[in-house]
Amino acid sequence: MAFFFHYLKSYKLGFTVMTIAIIASTYFQVKAPVYMGKAITALADYVIGLTRGVSDKGNFVSSLWMLFLFFIFSIIAMFFSNIIVTFITGNSTNRMRKGLFGKLQKMTIRFFDSHKDGDILSRFTSDLDNISNALNQALGQIMSNIALMIGIIIMMFQQNVQLAWVTIASTPIAVILAVILIAKTRKYVDIQQKEVGKLNGYINEKISGQKIVITNGLQKDAIDGFLPYNENVRKATFKGQVYSGMLFPVMNGLSLVNTAIVIFFGSWLALNGDMGRTTALGLVVVFVQYSQQFYQPISQISSLYSMFQLAITGAGRLNEMFDEPNEVNSKDKQKLTGLTDGVKLKNVDFGYSPDKEILHDVSINVDKGEMVALVGPTGSGKTTIMNLLNRFYDVTGGSVEFDGVNVKDLELQSLRDHVGIVLQESVLFSGTIRDNIVFGKPDASDEEMISAAKQANIHDFIMSQDKGYDTKVSDENSVFSTGQKQLISIARTILTNPTLLILDEATSNVDTVTEAKIQKAMDTVIQGRTSFVIAHRLKTILDADKIVVLKDGKVIEQGNHQELLDQKGFYSELYNNQFVFE
Ligand SMILES: Nc1ncnc2c1ncn2[C@@H]1O[C@H](COP(=O)(O)OP(=O)(O)OP(=O)(O)O)[C@@H](O)[C@H]1O
Numbered sequence: 001m002a003f004f005f006h007y008l009k010s011y012k013l014g015f016t017v018m019t020i021a022i023i024a025s026t027y028f029q030v031k032a033p034v035y036m037g038k039a040i041t042a043l044a045d046y047v048i049g050l051t052r053g054v055s056d057k058g059n060f061v062s063s064l065w066m067l068f069l070f071f072i073f074s075i076i077a078m079f080f081s082n083i084i085v086t087f088i089t090g091n092s093t094n095r096m097r098k099g100l101f102g103k104l105q106k107m108t109i110r111f112f113d114s115h116k117d118g119d120i121l122s123r124f125t126s127d128l129d130n131i132s133n134a135l136n137q138a139l140g141q142i143m144s145n146i147a148l149m150i151g152i153i154i155m156m157f158q159q160n161v162q163l164a165w166v167t168i169a170s171t172p173i174a175v176i177l178a179v180i181l182i183a184k185t186r187k188y189v190d191i192q193q194k195e196v197g198k199l200n201g202y203i204n205e206k207i208s209g210q211k212i213v214i215t216n217g218l219q220k221d222a223i224d225g226f227l228p229y230n231e232n233v234r235k236a237t238f239k240g241q242v243y244s245g246m247l248f249p250v251m252n253g254l255s256l257v258n259t260a261i262v263i264f265f266g267s268w269l270a271l272n273g274d275m276g277r278t279t280a281l282g283l284v285v286v287f288v289q290y291s292q293q294f295y296q297p298i299s300q301i302s303s304l305y306s307m308f309q310l311a312i313t314g315a316g317r318l319n320e321m322f323d324e325p326n327e328v329n330s331k332d333k334q335k336l337t338g339l340t341d342g343v344k345l346k347n348v349d350f351g352y353s354p355d356k357e358i359l360h361d362v363s364i365n366v367d368k369g370e371m372v373a374l375v376g377p378t379g380s381g382k383t384t385i386m387n388l389l390n391r392f393y394d395v396t397g398g399s400v401e402f403d404g405v406n407v408k409d410l411e412l413q414s415l416r417d418h419v420g421i422v423l424q425e426s427v428l429f430s431g432t433i434r435d436n437i438v439f440g441k442p443d444a445s446d447e448e449m450i451s452a453a454k455q456a457n458i459h460d461f462i463m464s465q466d467k468g469y470d471t472k473v474s475d476e477n478s479v480f481s482t483g484q485k486q487l488i489s490i491a492r493t494i495l496t497n498p499t500l501l502i503l504d505e506a507t508s509n510v511d512t513v514t515e516a517k518i519q520k521a522m523d524t525v526i527q528g529r530t531s532f533v534i535a536h537r538l539k540t541i542l543d544a545d546k547i548v549v550l551k552d553g554k555v556i557e558q559g560n561h562q563e564l565l566d567q568k569g570f571y572s573e574l575y576n577n578q579f580v581f582e
Helices: 002-008 012-052 058-106 109-114 117-159 161-168 171-208 210-215 219-272 277-322 382-389 412-418 433-437 446-455 459-463 482-496 512-526 538-543 561-567 570-576
Strands: 342-350 359-367 371-375 397-402 419-422 500-504 530-534 546-551 554-559
Touching (some): 161 219, 161 277, 342 382, 359 397, 359 530, 433 446, 433 482, 446 512, 546 561
Parallel strands (some): 419 500
Antiparallel strands (some): 546 554
């Protein structure tokens, strides 16, 4: 509720106008049957008058006109309130989406590492859609239905107290039936959502692994696995639909029975009561209208319930994201302006979760301009060390220092400005090749951009494209191979001229020509720069000023190639067996 209030509170004027429009529309709607009754009484009087030779149809015509006008006014007022609801809903969901995306940009790497892309995306799509639908439907409908119910009750008691009691006598039965049906529907809608989630999970997994399915000829098995999920969805949907489908017929049936009782009792009043018969006839017509209108709000409000439930779940999931911690605010901290001495990891301990330590007492010294190669078996903690260098995560023990200053005492933005990263998996954003190269330095001149592309060995390839640097890059139309993508991201990093470079060498198989280009580009970008490289190629390791050998989160050996060979330890054993580092 606090979530909805936060976004809706700024539309006070809109709500006021909407309330006035709803009250007006309700007034016209509940008053119209009175004129219908008057018209019937006037018609009956006119017919009786004809037999007696007196005929005045003035009352009948004027009542019909009023009836017509009241319906028209009611429609106009309803139209206004709907437009305002649409305006408020559109604007508030727009603000929610903006807030959510803004929040996303402030989130920590930990959040992205621990949530699936699909899960984050669904908050922007299905959760926001559920909220928007519920707001759209509920804001106007709940208010106008409640207003309608109150209006009808007031009008009925004004018209005739006895008939009013008869009409509302069955309300408790209707409410009890509605509550039972909704509870049943909800149970099966919940099951249905869970089953749909499982089905989507299965489809998702199979789509991403489709190549493996095809390679192993497992298409039939994939379908066999799919069928039970699909069947469970069908069963749950069917049961939910049965109960929710019963709501309207049951309400309609009750409304009809109620109308019959009203007609029966109304006719009895007309025949035995002390009012004129034509007036009583008019009254019966009025109450037939009311008894039908009276059931509308009950069934409409109850049918909105499941929509509300989805919106509340959606709001909960959005709130979960808003409650996530932001990246630290470090505006008042020291700015990193460059590097004079070097970078140090001092007795670093770290775990992604408190109960499992990954790095144990890791110490590495890198002097300015040195290149360090991190080597070690898979899972030994190489990427984790990279994650600590530019403070994606905070160490739990020890410290990471730039020129002796703890990264926790540095302004985060200045730290990130000085650290350049080339990941194994290079990402290209939609836009032109130019946009992608100048991504980290949007104000770069064309000369700077071209020089970076030349150093990264990708200039000639770009120029071979029809539109050169203005060639569009998109998912469907990606002209780049994996290796070329890596060259582009190297160009992107060269352009930002980072003080400290973090580089994850690609292990993916690229052709030998591209491989040589990547190697050359890496040599260029590493030259004279302080750098950490997760090394997979022997040449990089041989060229390194320092090799750090990691195993199970511990530094087990450290030194240059020759020193490590002389130690005759883990490294020399692996090297002699030509085992991991090719
Ligand atoms: N985001 C994370 N959350 C929790 N645990 C993680 C996370 N990332 C890595 N780990 C765990 O930390 C340990 C070290 O992983 P890391 O990615 O640093 O190894 P690595 O040496 O880079 O491996 P590889 O050569 O396979 O890339 C592994 O046990 C891994 O399961």
